Amino acid sequence: MSESAVALEAYATIGILGGGQLGRMLALAAARLGFKCHIFSPNPDSPAFDVAHRVTCADYSDTQALDRFAADVDVVTYEFENVPAETATFLAARVPVVPDPKILATTQDRLAEKKFVSALGIGVAPFADVAEPAGLAAAIERIGRPAVLKTRRFGYDGKGQAAIKAGSDLLAAWREVGAQACILEAFVPFEREVSVIAARGHDGAVECFDVTENEHRDHILKVSRVPAALSAEAANEARRIAETIARKFGYVGVLAVELFVLRDGGLLVNEIAPRVHNSGHWTLDGASVSQFEQHIRAVAGWPLQKPVRYGRVEMTNLIGHEVEDYRRYLAMPGAAVHLYGKAAVRPGRKMGHVTRVFTD
């Protein structure tokens, strides 16, 4: 879809690949703007199915189902970056797919992503390509210990990662991440983790939300706080980095850039997520426009909004059995409770979140 794409009508149909809570919240945001949504997901228990105009439950390789899906929608987007490239390419031949599937090739591969960011003159942790176990020792030689071995593809929430410390067995680490193509990253002694949610429209306009500070537990996001405890200078630099990445990609939609803040205030890009992001959930309650709505606006060819934040915001994920405590949050004054409608509680599963906005 080019930048001159015609804007959709307010009752057009948006196709969404993926039916998890991100797809669900995208569909809810689309509905607020008058759009219908068609959700495509291989999982029959998809939370997004409950709020969609139409659903397709089929495998991402089912070309007949994809054909019917493409014929029913005016534009396609996705809730997560691990949609098979063939699926996105198949659809893009039939209907506009936003953001451009070509970007997935970069963001699905940690090595390509690091090279892309690095080439923009933006800081990243020192890294080395580890194509096979034999290359690991040489990489350690260059990067030093401690370091983190990460699979190039399909990692999330700490999956596909192994720490390499002073006495670590290299071959064991290689096996731990699944004996596949990896990169080795220097361990960065960061002071805090932050993220920037940026949106870029068809017209090239970029709007960033305020920098969010993120606290992880067992590699899963637990709490996000806005604004992050950063100098105005560092916060501006973080936003500038996200904006540069969005522009250089020719990106349309919402992307998240995760950054490490070093002791001296320096910033290193940790990861890019070419989609709405858990650390942006606070925007549903704490701002005049949410990350989900910005993404839908971009995908529809509508103008972005300049977000106005309503106060200091804190978002807490409800993970696994924590969700059973929801009544406590329901009764908490000013707490906005979001539950994803997942009947099965599993450890580590994101079941909902709670946002509190402090206007004092």
Place this chain on the structure above:
Amino acid sequence: MSESAVALEAYATIGILGGGQLGRMLALAAARLGFKCHIFSPNPDSPAFDVAHRVTCADYSDTQALDRFAADVDVVTYEFENVPAETATFLAARVPVVPDPKILATTQDRLAEKKFVSALGIGVAPFADVAEPAGLAAAIERIGRPAVLKTRRFGYDGKGQAAIKAGSDLLAAWREVGAQACILEAFVPFEREVSVIAARGHDGAVECFDVTENEHRDHILKVSRVPAALSAEAANEARRIAETIARKFGYVGVLAVELFVLRDGGLLVNEIAPRVHNSGHWTLDGASVSQFEQHIRAVAGWPLQKPVRYGRVEMTNLIGHEVEDYRRYLAMPGAAVHLYGKAAVRPGRKMGHVTRVFTD
């Protein structure tokens, strides 16, 4: 459903009678809390159908469809008060219906409603029962002119009303409202119109939103502003009136009380709407909990939230062709745009609304 009703699980199914924008926004709020919705509406173009887990398009008198609907849902509620009493009664024999359908008998009839409010010692405009045209002259004798003749049933947005001024022809007025049972109300020289959105939970707890000031155009709500320009005393009194009405009804859910503010600060109840209300749409963006979510919480047997308002709020309805101007609002910083997904634009039809929150 008694006050000891067991709270629903977060993935239970809520049945909603009516598929307009109110049903749509109720369904969106229910989804945020993890519920599934089943919408029942006779209108195939129902905006709420687009965001529902399941839909039934059937007449309110179709007992087979109602039977299947009742079997599929855990609780039933409605988006508007003109659901046929027989429909509500039929369903209530099969599944909990909230709020209690008995309340509809009062609020569907302007005469019964006025008597109910009056009996609580709450002020209303002087009124007289006009069962037939012959009684109109006597009623005018008692109430005086100017006055307003209103049908007892099925009036909304100024429909079913005729002004009776100095020279008005009484029989013409009677015919204008459809020659049916009416009440005559004294014309009240009010200074402003306000409303209170109140929620009452199964546990008897009541939470009122801040008093809203409403501006009508051609008898249709055009702008709501919060807070209303009232003394703290009058605002408290307005909330107390709404709370008293909710308690005396034994009401569960959200109701709206429209009031006239007189020059001396006195308050008269104009109308009760036993449902979410257009003048409460600002709560979607301007408060930590919306009227739609409060209603769903009450219906589900969940605790209400004590709402926190994020600032001064202004909500503007997009009526008829005004919606075509939506791109102007989309680009307005801080403006939250809601479009109801109605493809057909008709004069006087509510197509969407825009909310602005001012945190200064």
